[in-house]
Amino acid sequence: ERIRDLGIEIGVLPTGTLNSITDVAGVLVGHTTLVKGDSVHTGVTAILPHSGNIFQQKVPAAIYVGNGFGKLAGITQVNELGNIETPIILTNTLSVATAMNAVIGYTLNQAGNENVQSVNAVVGETNDGYLNDIRGRHINEEDVLKAIENASVGPVKEGNAGAGSGTVAFGFKGGIGTASRKLPESLGGYTLGVIVQSNFGGVLQIAGVPVGKELKQFSFSNKLLNNVDGSCMIVVATDAPLDHRNLERLAKRAFLGIAKTGGIVSNGSGDYIIAFSTAEANRIPYSTRDNLLKQEVVPNDQMSPLFMAAIEATEEAILNSLFMAEAVKGKPGRNIEALPLDKILPILKKNGVIKD
């Protein structure tokens, strides 16, 4: 169950209808999940800012590096030009290049892109090599294209889905999670959604309760958990009309959401936040006839509610990724349990997070 179904609330702002990144109108998400025997637990998750030709109608975007131990592709062009021109792909560490090739092929082959000679694929990853035979590089280009084709509006499958198939967080099974916030009209009325691929360590906190500490299961508490590394990929979408600069600031707030779940952004964690705006008026056409782009942007001093929304939604998306994940029997000798709800729910009740 998702955390709200269990009575756990994060923050003070209301969620969107689905409590999902797809509450941001137009955003699509698709998965390819690869499970073969015990040794293959990996996959691909695709996030599309809109259903049109993204290369022709780029979206304002920014990528913030929380901790750069990662292989994310596309960052320098996104931050130089301020936009994203392809679907965003999440996968495993050693499959970034394959995903790039797939995205490039996808873009070159789209109607209208016949003369395109340069494509900036945005691909993020976390390392699912604890459970998955990552060295086998089982993802192929078809898997990536299928995730793009699968992308749809509506509810997003969480937990062991897509790129979250084989990930581990806080020593438990992690995976894909999502959440959203809808600002009241007085604060702009914007919707902001987050999707995460959780695969990192620290001292698990659920709605503030130091569950990892109470379970005596946290980073550096024993040898098993000494390897806190892994990564957290975060994608933030909003319909607020933001330019690159304020999207970068927004992405930085999502980074703070990691901390609220107890993440410590360890040395070997590749923590990146990709943020984009779906505001149609601010799309950047590939071919501009006009000498000037007309834009409407949220002023700096109205950004803070969006910042709050990004922190809350990220925290909640990470928790959803854990609560929705299921135990996995992985590579020989590598099993990871799901969150032990039997132990955790009583702690949350005792601490007043779940009301009786």
Next chain:
Amino acid sequence: ERIRDLGIEIGVLPTGTLNSITDVAGVLVGHTTLVKGDSVHTGVTAILPHSGNIFQQKVPAAIYVGNGFGKLAGITQVNELGNIETPIILTNTLSVATAMNAVIGYTLNQAGNENVQSVNAVVGETNDGYLNDIRGRHINEEDVLKAIENASVGPVKEGNAGAGSGTVAFGFKGGIGTASRKLPESLGGYTLGVIVQSNFGGVLQIAGVPVGKELKQFSFSNKLLNNVDGSCMIVVATDAPLDHRNLERLAKRAFLGIAKTGGIVSNGSGDYIIAFSTAEANRIPYSTRDNLLKQEVVPNDQMSPLFMAAIEATEEAILNSLFMAEAVKGKPGRNIEALPLDKILPILKKNGVIKD
């Protein structure tokens, strides 16, 4: 009382002896507190990496910008050269320049600096203008020099002291707070200390408990609190031998500590983290005879426990700043209460943070 005296524990790592930045051997802290009538509530806090001539024996350092709505002086040189060459000063927003002039004078006048013609003063600030007549610019150079002279090892006065005299956090009186962590020998045995000047908003969380939400007193909950801006200055010291790059990474983790207290790093918040290493072997002499600097540095893959320590100590230092602060009657019509312990302690007990 400090939070540990009330039975509130943050994180999983042990504190240093004093639970203070001054647990890092050699670090000195001094305050000048300026209170005149109701309208002047401001001050200066000086942090000295060591008691020698800092200009002649610079320390490895880095400054990370959490949110750049602030007037911090000295950042570009610290990050270009990787070191700090003066005492670090915290004060109010409109007194940064005065503090710089004082630090420059202090440095030019130190024995051994007779030929120095260039000084990079590091001065941070938060805006105490809600309580304090900040436009009156009451800090003068003497006040700054006094804070430097006052600097000492040992316990640090917290709350309404020095640069924390007039600050406000989460709608309550904030101020100066400090905390430290001592890593077990198996994780390096290093000490890390943090001092903060708290002056920001969000949804107050104490040891994870959403106290601000329970009190219905949080940013955007009502007009009074809509102004979430303010700032948080954080200084991190460690005896771990770190170079600029890993100090910058460490500073970024302290930034995460803000989030754990419920801070949202709002648009108008100037949130900066200054980190330095006191490791004597890595001091950077002003006049180098040698063609090479010999250094010993902690490898990347042993940084994570320090990262955890920085997050924990920052969270605890911010909470100490609130718990140690006292109500202030400020400018006409501007009163700020201390944390209402009568309401808060029961909440913390109910939530199991304070054990009966």
Next chain:
Amino acid sequence: ERIRDLGIEIGVLPTGTLNSITDVAGVLVGHTTLVKGDSVHTGVTAILPHSGNIFQQKVPAAIYVGNGFGKLAGITQVNELGNIETPIILTNTLSVATAMNAVIGYTLNQAGNENVQSVNAVVGETNDGYLNDIRGRHINEEDVLKAIENASVGPVKEGNAGAGSGTVAFGFKGGIGTASRKLPESLGGYTLGVIVQSNFGGVLQIAGVPVGKELKQFSFSNKLLNNVDGSCMIVVATDAPLDHRNLERLAKRAFLGIAKTGGIVSNGSGDYIIAFSTAEANRIPYSTRDNLLKQEVVPNDQMSPLFMAAIEATEEAILNSLFMAEAVKGKPGRNIEALPLDKILPILKKNGVIKD
């Protein structure tokens, strides 16, 4: 004489009417020049993006750090919020704080700013301590205010003026220089102007000719010139409607202009480029009633001619600063000659830069 009056042309783009930063409509420049006896050669130069209340009508801006060995004030807020809210001041290294205090006072006292409690003064500097008694800190707040008051449209005094009074470049007298470019209508028709405070070393190149090498007077060629440090402050103004992101990119191109004069951006050089747009439609009001800012911005793919203009104008402004400067008898034993035109002009003629 300015270089064009000698027949020296830089680049391929036409200049503005005055070949000055003040060709950008509305930009004002003012100097205070301080010369007292032999030992005081310093000053202040103020650049105002427009003649109104800059705090109330901020301009889009960015600051790029070429080399951060410098004490420039205001950078983090400019880059976080994307705008400048005060006059830009250039002065000497040890007078930055004094200039900040003057700018803060100026802003607090402007009509309409009665409730302002936070001011981000932008102050740059180079170190004129070779000729000037910089440790004497002879600049006072009045000097800074006078430079602001003196600011006017029209021709700008170059050479030993204002903040260029005591600076040294390539071993010769440097100072203030300016230049501009006017793009043809087919490339946007925009005007771009640059003003520099030159105080750095390397191997002087004039319109490409390695004059420093021919004169055997360049960095590391002998002990006298081994100290290549100093700094170069550059301010770029344009009427092109650019946002922060493209202003930062533009600033980076001005950085390239230093290289074209033979500058090597040495370790001890504080090289910063401040860029702003004067486009009125994109001003950022301090008090926004609207929930959205409407902007018109130049698209990425029309930026390149502006980039070319920034490189050319910076190169030319630096050369003008040298050609317009005059010999100075400075602190005891410290004399710096002007460019030796008797030796240089024949070289330039021989190399075809000056046509007979």
Next chain:
Amino acid sequence: ERIRDLGIEIGVLPTGTLNSITDVAGVLVGHTTLVKGDSVHTGVTAILPHSGNIFQQKVPAAIYVGNGFGKLAGITQVNELGNIETPIILTNTLSVATAMNAVIGYTLNQAGNENVQSVNAVVGETNDGYLNDIRGRHINEEDVLKAIENASVGPVKEGNAGAGSGTVAFGFKGGIGTASRKLPESLGGYTLGVIVQSNFGGVLQIAGVPVGKELKQFSFSNKLLNNVDGSCMIVVATDAPLDHRNLERLAKRAFLGIAKTGGIVSNGSGDYIIAFSTAEANRIPYSTRDNLLKQEVVPNDQMSPLFMAAIEATEEAILNSLFMAEAVKGKPGRNIEALPLDKILPILKKNGVIKD
């Protein structure tokens, strides 16, 4: 012929023996050149910091983004961890992913790397799509592996070789170029080498002489040349013991070398500089037993001669890439001439750059 063979000298510092990046002891370079009919003109160039297992013995490194319109892979991890752990590959824009996959395979398969699950491939590119059928994506993993295998010390093939097979610079055939500088012992005695893949526009300057202007062939001079985009990849190697921070600063100086050839770093140019140190004592072992890394680093204030060397060698490497390139008949209707020496050499003689 290389420019020095024609009598053209750049700068004031002496070159290394080969005037090549391979003057830095241990550095290896290899090419795979792909030419098929008229439509395929592309390739791969591999640069290896040393001949050992680079993953196990990483080298200190940094990557500086001149202009981020490019698809360079690996940047965030290089800059976060301060090192490079694979061969550096240059290729065409749409083949970055294929090169990554090849480098990952190469690394996973190296003896000693049997348990490696995470590889940060560093791959740069420029767009050779004017001459080359880039959409055909003709590079395969074998081509990349062959370039690595081909890598050797000694002279480097320049011009239409490897990744420079199909590139265009200043409207002429560009390609691979290299150069080096050897500092005098009094300035450290270090060797610094540069290799470039030139594919960009501007106003060609040769040893300062504005040849592009004299030929009336420069960016924006006519429609043909309006497309100034392309990119310049630069790799800088040095035996000076530098850490990440000073390597990043060094890389920034190489960026200045582009400007000295007349490059304007246009909007669509992907200009990146990858710098690494070969100093053996500062290698970073993958598996560290020690709790501290012992390093020797060049102090900040001895960096300037290396900065000068980086600027000079980059300028010269770019010019070598042009002078060594040959005319190419590319895709239908797409021919690019080599530099017209018959026109250019007389200009250089007239301007005194080539002495009679």
